[in-house]
C-alpha cells in the first residue's frame with residue numbers, strides 16, 4: 821500500500837493555519853468503499869471509532885461542520901474517513917440547503933470542538949468565531965492501494981483505481 825502526501829509543512833510555526841487551536845490528528849481519506857480499515861494501515865493494530873465534527877470547506881465558499889464517525893488508531897493518532905460516506909452525508913445536507921454546490925471540490929480541513937459545534941447547530945457562527953474552535957490536521961493523506969494478487973517479481977503491482985463518486989456528482993441535487 822502506498823500513500824500520497826499533500827504538500828509537506830516543514831515548519832508549522834511559519835505556515836498559516838486556519839484553526840487557531842493546536843493541530844490535532846493525522847487524517848487519511850479513504851476512497852475505496854470496500855476497505856473498512858478495522859486495522860490501521862500504518863501499524864496493523866485494530867482501530868476503534870471516534871465521532872467528531874469535521875470541518876469541511878466546499879467550493880466556492882461554504883464552510884460546514886459534519887458530525888462523523890471516523891476509524892481511529894490511538895497509537896498513530898490517525899483518523900480515517902470514508903470518502904463515500906462523507907460524500908453521501910454532504911449530498912444529503914446540500915440537497916436541502918444548496919443543490920448547486922453538489923459535486924464541487926471540497927477539502928476536509930480539521931476538527932471542531934464539540935461544544936462549539938453544538939452551539940453552532942443552534943446559532944451559526946461567523947468564520948472568525950469558528951477559527952478559534954478549530955484544530956487543523958497534523959497531516960492529511962489520501963490512501964492509494966495496489967491491486968491484489970500475484971505478480972512476477974520484477975513487476976510492481978498496479979494501483980487500484982477507486983470507483984468514481986456516485987452521490988457527490990454534478991446535477992445530483994436537482
Ligand SMILES: [Zn+2]
Nearest residue numbers: 860863893896
Ligand atoms: Zn496505527
